[in-house]
Amino acid sequence: NAGVTQTPKFRVLKTGQSMTLLCAQDMNHEYMYWYRQDPGMGLRLIHYSVGEGTTAKGEVPDGYNVSRLKKQNFLLGLESAAPSQTSVYFCASNPIGAETSGRRIREQFFGPGTRLTVL
Amino acid sequence: DAKTTQPPSMDCAEGRAANLPCNHSTISGNEYVYWYRQIHSQGPQYIIHGLKNNETNEMASLIITEDRKSSTLILPHATLRDTAVYYCIAANYGQNFVFGPGTRLSVLP
Numbered sequence: 001n002a003g004v005t006q007t008p009k010f011r012v013l014k015t016g017q018s019m020t021l022l023c024a025q026d027m028n029h030e031y032m033y034w035y036r037q038d039p040g041m042g043l044r045l046i047h048y049s050v051g052e053g054t055t056a057k058g059e060v061p062d063g064y065n066v067s068r069l070k071k072q073n074f075l076l077g078l079e080s081a082a083p084s085q086t087s088v089y090f091c092a093s094n095p096i097g098a099e100t101s102g103r104r105i106r107e108q109f110f111g112p113g114t115r116l117t118v119l
Numbered sequence: 120d121a122k123t124t125q126p127p128s129m130d131c132a133e134g135r136a137a138n139l140p141c142n143h144s145t146i147s148g149n150e151y152v153y154w155y156r157q158i159h160s161q162g163p164q165y166i167i168h169g170l171k172n173n174e175t176n177e178m179a180s181l182i183i184t185e186d187r188k189s190s191t192l193i194l195p196h197a198t199l200r201d202t203a204v205y206y207c208i209a210a211n212y213g214q215n216f217v218f219g220p221g222t223r224l225s226v227l228p
Contacts, residue, residue: 031213031214040220045216045217092162094213106213108213110162
């Protein structure tokens with residue numbers, strides 16, 4: 001399994017440009033999440049999804065949109081990028097009810113991150 | 120979801136046990152305590168989680184007080200590679216994680 005992958009790894013945008021970040025997981029997880037992390041801070045939840053075709057707002061959703069058309073993919077869109085959206089973006093996923101070695105899996109699995117700079 | 124508080128930084132000598140405390144005094148009965156760490160700017164790495172019993176795995180041990188208001192993550196023999204930011208999270212069934220600033224652990228040679 002590749003786990004959780006994110007595309008691209010790095011991106012530089014100009015103010016007002018748009019882009020889409022792709023998160024993919026091959027673990028058949030139901031839940032998926034998008035976080036952002038600013039320097040010296042913990043991760044903050046942007047949006048999340050509890051299943052294919054569903055999305056919900058997290059702590060800092062403004063300026064972002066998401067879609068979950070396929071169970072394995074969770075897209076994060078910036079329609080008009082702003083310098084305040086310069087950050088590292090992390091995707092995560094976790095299952096419902098899955099077990100391994102007799103233990104219920106409850107933790108979130110994180111991707112490697114996308115470093116976005118908006119000039 | 121309950122918030123957690125952690126010391127901003129700690130040092131530990133290489134080879135010694137690192138004991139990282141976390142306060143979660145408002146945790147509710149169905150919330151688990153999770154520990155993650157983040158090395159440089161990599162994605163957070165899962166370490167361990169528990170509900171009320173102490174837990175141990177190949178990475179660490181988790182000690183939760185009987186009243187569940189605090190916990191301690193123990194890295195039994197810290198190495199330089201354990202230098203990272205450690206996050207303690209209280210959450211229900213692995214959802215709605217709220218990350219604080221964490222504890223920056225420096226393992227010193």
